[in-house]
Amino acid sequence: MRAAVTAVESPCPRPGRLAVVGLGPGSRALMAPAARLELEQAQDIIGYNTYVEMAGPFRADQVIHGSDNRCEMDRARAAFALAAEGRHVVVVSSGDPGIFAMATAVLEALEVHAEPAWHAVELAVVPGISAAQAAAARIGAPLGHDFCIISLSDNLKPWSQIVHRLELAARADLVIACYNPISRARPWQLGEALAVLRGVRDADTPVVLGRDVGRPAERVRVTTLGALDPQAVDMRTVVIVGSSQTRHFSAPEGRDWVYTPRWYPQPAEQD
Amino acid sequence: MRAAVTAVESPCPRPGRLAVVGLGPGSRALMAPAARLELEQAQDIIGYNTYVEMAGPFRADQVIHGSDNRCEMDRARAAFALAAEGRHVVVVSSGDPGIFAMATAVLEALEVHAEPAWHAVELAVVPGISAAQAAAARIGAPLGHDFCIISLSDNLKPWSQIVHRLELAARADLVIACYNPISRARPWQLGEALAVLRGVRDADTPVVLGRDVGRPAERVRVTTLGALDPQAVDMRTVVIVGSSQTRHFSAPEGRDWVYTPRWYPQPAEQD
Numbered sequence: 001m002r003a004a005v006t007a008v009e010s011p012c013p014r015p016g017r018l019a020v021v022g023l024g025p026g027s028r029a030l031m032a033p034a035a036r037l038e039l040e041q042a043q044d045i046i047g048y049n050t051y052v053e054m055a056g057p058f059r060a061d062q063v064i065h066g067s068d069n070r071c072e073m074d075r076a077r078a079a080f081a082l083a084a085e086g087r088h089v090v091v092v093s094s095g096d097p098g099i100f101a102m103a104t105a106v107l108e109a110l111e112v113h114a115e116p117a118w119h120a121v122e123l124a125v126v127p128g129i130s131a132a133q134a135a136a137a138r139i140g141a142p143l144g145h146d147f148c149i150i151s152l153s154d155n156l157k158p159w160s161q162i163v164h165r166l167e168l169a170a171r172a173d174l175v176i177a178c179y180n181p182i183s184r185a186r187p188w189q190l191g192e193a194l195a196v197l198r199g200v201r202d203a204d205t206p207v208v209l210g211r212d213v214g215r216p217a218e219r220v221r222v223t224t225l226g227a228l229d230p231q232a233v234d235m236r237t238v239v240i241v242g243s244s245q246t247r248h249f250s251a252p253e254g255r256d257w258v259y260t261p262r263w264y265p266q267p268a269e270q271d
Numbered sequence: 272m273r274a275a276v277t278a279v280e281s282p283c284p285r286p287g288r289l290a291v292v293g294l295g296p297g298s299r300a301l302m303a304p305a306a307r308l309e310l311e312q313a314q315d316i317i318g319y320n321t322y323v324e325m326a327g328p329f330r331a332d333q334v335i336h337g338s339d340n341r342c343e344m345d346r347a348r349a350a351f352a353l354a355a356e357g358r359h360v361v362v363v364s365s366g367d368p369g370i371f372a373m374a375t376a377v378l379e380a381l382e383v384h385a386e387p388a389w390h391a392v393e394l395a396v397v398p399g400i401s402a403a404q405a406a407a408a409r410i411g412a413p414l415g416h417d418f419c420i421i422s423l424s425d426n427l428k429p430w431s432q433i434v435h436r437l438e439l440a441a442r443a444d445l446v447i448a449c450y451n452p453i454s455r456a457r458p459w460q461l462g463e464a465l466a467v468l469r470g471v472r473d474a475d476t477p478v479v480l481g482r483d484v485g486r487p488a489e490r491v492r493v494t495t496l497g498a499l500d501p502q503a504v505d506m507r508t509v510v511i512v513g514s515s516q517t518r519h520f521s522a523p524e525g526r527d528w529v530y531t532p533r534w535y536p537q538p539a540e541q542d
Contacts, residue, residue, distance in 0.1 A: 024303070032400065034300035072533070096400075098407045100533070104415025107530035111520045119522040125408040129303065129367075129398045136369045137396040144375025145428075146436055148419035148445055157416075157535030165417060165443045172439035173432075174419055249382045251390040259378035262343070262371075264428030 015120035016083035019090050020097045020106050022128020023054055025214030030134065035126045038090050046079050047092035047102070055092045072102060076109035084117040095130040100151050100179050131238045132177035135210025138220045141259040142208055142240050147175035152182070152189050159189065163196055170200035175246060175260055178239040182230060190230040190239075197241055201225055206248040206258050208240040209233060222248055222256045286391035287354035290361050291368045291377050293399020294325055296485030301405065306397045309361050317350050318363035318373070326363045343373060347380035355388040366401040371422050371450050402509045403448035406481025409491045412530040413479055413511050418446035423453070423460050430460065437464055441471035446517060446531055449510040453501060461501040461510075468512055472496055477519040477529050479511040480504060493519055493527045 019038040024030040039045070039055055042062060047055070049066040058064060067075055075091065083089045093101035103125045110118060136143045148169050154162060169176050176197070182190040203226025211219045211234070223232075225241060233239060242248075246260045290309040295301040310316070310326055313333060318326070320337040329335060338346055346362065354360045364372035374396045381389060407414045419440050425433060440447050447468070453461040474497025482490045482505070494503075496512060504510060513519075517531045 027305075029305035029308070030303045030398065032295070032301045032303060034298075037300070096404055098404060098412045098414050100415070103408070103412035104530045104533050107411045107415075107518075107528055108532055110522070110528065111518060111530075116523075119524065125412065127301065127400045127404040127408040129400060130404075133367055133369060133398040133401075137367075137374070137398040140378045141369045141374035141396065143369050144371070144378075146419065146421045148417065148440070150417045150445075156533050158537050160538060161444075161535050165445065168439045168443035169419070169445070172436040172443075174421075174436065174440070247378075247382060251381070252387075253390065257378055257381065259375045259382075261379055262375050262427050264432050266429050267431060 014086055015117070015122065016085065016087045016089060017122040017124070018079050018083040018106070019124045019126055020103045021090050021092055021126045022097045022101070023051060023092055023094050024128040025095060025131055025134035026054060026212065027214040030129050030214055032126060032128060035128060038126055039092075041088055042090035043087045044082050044089045045092060046075050046089060051092045051094050054094065072105035073109060073113075075102070076105045077113060079106065080109060080114070080118040080121060083121040084115065093128070096128045097125055098127055099130045099149065131179070131210065131213060132240060134213040135208060135220060135238050135240060138210065138213055138218070139208050139222065140257040142175055142206070142242060142246055143177070143260065144262060145175065145243065145245065145260040145264065147177060147260075149177045149179060151179045152193055153180035153186065154189060155186075162189075162193070166193055166196045167200065170197050173243045173245075175243045176241045178241065180235065181233050181237060181239045183235040190233060194225070194228060194230065198225055201241070201244065205244070206242040206246050208258055209237050210240070211237040213238075222258055285357050286388070286393065287357045288359045288393040288395070289350050289354040289377070290395045290397055291374045292361050292363055292397045293368045293372070294322060294363055294365050295400040296366060296402055296405035297325060297483065298485040301400050301485055303397065303399060306399060309397055310363075312359055313361035314358045315353050315360045316363060317346050317360060322363045322365050325365065343376035344380060344384075347373070347376045348384060350377065351380060351385070351389040351392060354392040355386070364399070367399040368396055369398055370401045370420065402450070402481065402484060403511060405484040406479060406491060406509050406511060409481065409484055409489070410479050410493065411528040413446055413477070413513060413517055414448065414531065415533060416446065416514065416516065416531040416535070418448060418531075420448045420450060422450045423464055424451035424457065425460060433460075433464070434467055437467045438471065441468050444514045444516075446514045447512045449512065451506065452504050452508060452510045454506040461504060465496070465499060465501065469496055472512070472515065476515070477513040477517050479529055480508050481511070482508040484509075493529055
């Protein structure tokens with residue numbers, strides 16, 4: 001009797017849990033079991049509608065809080081508010097929540113906007129397979145040597161910084177995976193980015209275009225830096241630009257493979 | 272009767288399958304179901320002994336081909352030779368096989384060393400969660416903005432190229448995840464790499480050290496670029512060096528969090 005009263009009327013509810021969970025590229029086969037477990041145990045699921053649908057179906061007792069894709073900080077705050085009340089909350093991201101996704105918004109909310117109760121929430125980030133990894137796996141191993149991932153979106157950073165990064169990354173001969181390459185609101189940025197890369201890398205550098213990898217409409221193509229037309233790319237595509245060492249070959253029956261070797265040539269000896 | 276003879280005596284055996292599979296950082300909870308399925312269906316499992324043990328246990332009918340960690344090309348060739356005989360072969364890697372792991376050796380074997388029968392093998396790469404992602408998730412979201420992954424091993428690339436890349440990556444203000452930071456055979460390289468980074472980044476830049484993340488002995492620490500002692504790092508550690516924007520804060524009860532914000536400051540206006 002006493003125990004039941006304590007459980008119901010406790011003035012200090014047990015703090016809840018907030019898990020930021022990566023769904024991977026889309027297919028269930030590439031989602032970590034840890035992510036699946038968090039989704040099963042969640043009382044509240046928060047996320048961009050498309051990702052919430054990808055994560056489902058959910059049970060009738062689970063509460064879904066869908067939203068559009070532009071209010072990350074609002075979603076992060078809502079998640080903490082629910083978890084601080086003792087709820088088990090999952091925030092869903094596609095790919096890896098730690099790579100251009102919700103984990104950083106959740107951490108920013110905790111540092112900058114936190115109410116005291118938020119710090120008592122059990123916070124966890126469950127990593128996932130990011131889009132560049134899924135695209136790379138489908139075409140071979142273009143990320144097999146030093147590489148970088150750079151978002152081409154200038155919504156939250158100055159375009160000049162993006163150009164500066166691309167120029168230095170190209171000179172460093174890193175393989176460059178470009179996220180958020182183009183959108184209706186950002187139609188010219190990819191063309192300008194390619195111009196920067198073409199100023200440093202050869203025109204015949206292999207470029208991999210991975211669209212919706214791991215989903216039913218998956219399409220992976222190989223082109224070259226010189227031939228790539230920005231109009232062949234949309235916001236659901238990841239663009240992987242090879243280094244000077246990245247190789248493209250076809251098997252006799254026609255399948256294309258792209259990889260970046262593990263080794264890097266020694267500098268030319270001076271005679 | 273006829274069918275049985277055909278199956279046994281067929282002069283053209285059905286080509287086999289070769290799957291290069293990522294085990295993720297170590298815990299089963301972070302291994303993709305697609306990787307688990309490949310391991311269950313494999314007839315032959317090839318890999319570095321430590322990773323084969325991580326992937327097991329296996330059934331009595333499965334053949335294990337363990338090896339030491341230095342003969343990647345031999346392993347890749349052995350895998351193709353078995354698959355070309357019609358076997359279902361799995362090559363295991365820790366993390367993501369496409370990131371400093373076996374996928375690129377397998378592709379190189381196919382391009383450079385292939386026998387004709389190898390091209391008929393059904394080849395697949397199953398991606399996984401890489402060490403930097405697992406370490407990042409444990410400490411927050413240090414890879415939440417543009418970043419690169421650079422191996423500090425000069426076994427297969429010239430040290431001058433590594434220094435060049437680190438210098439440019441630091442100037443690009445990318446977060447830098449360093450793989451293979453140090454080993455008994457490479458004792459001084461991390462110290463020199465840190466000197467390069469300290470020449471560009473502030474001494475108070477957050478640095479995350481993730482050791483054996485996802486395994487029982489997991490340890491994640493936060494330090495600064497100025498304070499990091501190479502002797503605190505070993506070959507099982509991934510070193511994530513923040514950008515100028517990376518934030519480190521502690522919750523009141525003491526847990527450390529590190530993240531890199533989604534936004535980047537506008538350049539200062541000229542007055």
